Amino acid sequence: MERQSMPSTTQHAATRPADQVRHLLPKDIQQQIATHPCYSKQAHQYARMHLPVAPACNIQCHYCNRKYDCSNESRPGVVSRLMDSDGALKQFRSIKRRAPNLTVVGIAGPGDALANSQATFATLKKIRMEDPQAQLCISTNGLMLEHYASELAAAGVHHLTVTINCIDPAIGEQIYPWVYYDHKRLRGRAAAERLIQNQLAGLEAAAAAGMLVKVNTVLIPGINDHHIEQVSQEVRRRGALMHNIMPLISAAEHGTFFGIRGQRGPSASELEAARAISSQYMPQMTHCQQCRADAVGTLGGGCGQSEEPVVEHSYKVAVAGNGEALIQTHFGHAKRFEIYRFDKQQQQFIYLETRQVAQYCSGTHACPDDDSDKQLIIDAVADCQTVLCARMGIAPWRALEKLGVTPNVDFAFQPITEALASIAARIATPLTPGGNHEVCHY
Numbered sequence: 332m333e334r335q336s337m338p339s340t341t342q343h344a345a346t347r348p349a350d351q352v353r354h355l356l357p358k359d360i361q362q363q364i365a366t367h368p369c370y371s372k373q374a375h376q377y378a379r380m381h382l383p384v385a386p387a388c389n390i391q392c393h394y395c396n397r398k399y400d401c402s403n404e405s406r407p408g409v410v411s412r413l414m415d416s417d418g419a420l421k422q423f424r425s426i427k428r429r430a431p432n433l434t435v436v437g438i439a440g441p442g443d444a445l446a447n448s449q450a451t452f453a454t455l456k457k458i459r460m461e462d463p464q465a466q467l468c469i470s471t472n473g474l475m476l477e478h479y480a481s482e483l484a485a486a487g488v489h490h491l492t493v494t495i496n497c498i499d500p501a502i503g504e505q506i507y508p509w510v511y512y513d514h515k516r517l518r519g520r521a522a523a524e525r526l527i528q529n530q531l532a533g534l535e536a537a538a539a540a541g542m543l544v545k546v547n548t549v550l551i552p553g554i555n556d557h558h559i560e561q562v563s564q565e566v567r568r569r570g571a572l573m574h575n576i577m578p579l580i581s582a583a584e585h586g587t588f589f590g591i592r593g594q595r596g597p598s599a600s601e602l603e604a605a606r607a608i609s610s611q612y613m614p615q616m617t618h619c620q621q622c623r624a625d626a627v628g629t630l631g632g633g634c635g636q637s638e639e640p641v642v643e644h645s646y647k648v649a650v651a652g653n654g655e656a657l658i659q660t661h662f663g664h665a666k667r668f669e670i671y672r673f674d675k676q677q678q679q680f681i682y683l684e685t686r687q688v689a690q691y692c693s694g695t696h697a698c699p700d701d702d703s704d705k706q707l708i709i710d711a712v713a714d715c716q717t718v719l720c721a722r723m724g725i726a727p728w729r730a731l732e733k734l735g736v737t738p739n740v741d742f743a744f745q746p747i748t749e750a751l752a753s754i755a756a757r758i759a760t761p762l763t764p765g766g767n768h769e770v771c772h773y
């Protein structure tokens with residue numbers, strides 16, 4: 332039967348916030364986490380990016396459905412576009428150019444980083460060579476962690492997250508229907524036993540190799556909510572630095588087993604109670620955004636004390652181009668559009684994604700009148716406020732204006748970065764009337 336609340340003894344557990352237990356961490360470790368926005372709430376001005384290079388997974392969790400992709404949705408396992416290590420490097424370069432506050436580069440799926448070891452290590456190597464200062468981060472379910480711990484450390488991974496939902500196989504078999512390990516598919520209790528054993532051994536190996544290990548636990552009412560204390564004690568004993576207890580995200584439309592079965596997520600008070608229990612043993616991460624596997628940007632903590640989330644999908648600019656640094660592409664010749672979103676917190680545009688589109692212009696000076704092809708390219712940018720390109724025909728210009736999209740050729744043959752900075756300065760003004768509002772300074 333589903334447990335609706337935490338046991339009464341735990342209701343009175345210490346409720347120390349993470350900041351009050353931060354002094355438990357040695358000074359050198361505090362310094363290492365100071366620029367990682369997930370490990371330190373005070374590092375909210377720093378950005379992180381997840382590179383979605385890891386499609387496969389070697390376990391199944393009842394709360395996960397990686398097929399579900401909605402750009403409005405933010406939860407782990409969801410991704411709009413996969414990429415290989417070359418694409419990942421390209422995206423990193425593109426974003427780093429425009430986001431100097433990008434300090435953390437992670438691989439968090441949409442499957443498991445270590446179930447895609449080739450892609451993961453190739454990506455880590457390329458990013459490390461490109462930017463030795465980047466803090467490399469990995470999220471894993473832990474099945475292969477012991478096997479790869481020393482290789483991860485050698486690749487320069489300092490921060491590692493392992494998701495451990497329980498240490499009791501009887502609970503584990505309610506969460507994991509199968510595990511694929513050593514060329515065998517294990518099910519039921521055997522699957523849970525193998526996974527838990529590997530997770531704990533992996534955690535210990537990662538901590539011993541010098542990585543700062545954060546443990547994520549998905550809180551599932553009636554399944555593992557009564558078990559948090561045992562998990563915290565054990566992972567602490569094995570070397571975990573921090574505990575991130577996250578609420579189960581469960582809705583039928585996500586198509587997960589739990590969602591379809593009507594398994595509810597925890598209430599705010601249940602979540603708080605679980606964190607209070609765990610805080611007796613470890614600092615708590617309480618600001619996790621349960622990000623997509625291709626998330627980019629800051630965690631939206633705002634400046635100062637503000638907890639207001641960043642408005643996603645606000646002002647978007649589409650730049651017609653084929654990978655150049657200048658705006659030099661005719662709208663009709665664009666093979667793709669780079670999409671940038673204005674970030675209110677950073678007061679600048681950050682790269683969001685690249686959209687491939689069919690070319691509808693054959694290379695002649697005038698745009699042809701093939702309406703279906705034209706519609707394709709217009710649809711690709713219809714949710715943006717501005718389209719930047721070198722030139723544009725009158726027909727698409729009018730069609731875009733009808734949709735509320737403003738074509739802009741004023742920046743033709745100028746650098747994309749300068750055009751974005753100029754537009755950002757213009758739209759930032761109404762957000763900071765009188766210029767007296769506090770803004771982040773990096």
Ligand code: SF4
Nearest residue numbers: 369618619620621622
């Ligand atoms: S999912 Fe949580 S831990 Fe991972 S990047 Fe987002 S905020 Fe940080």
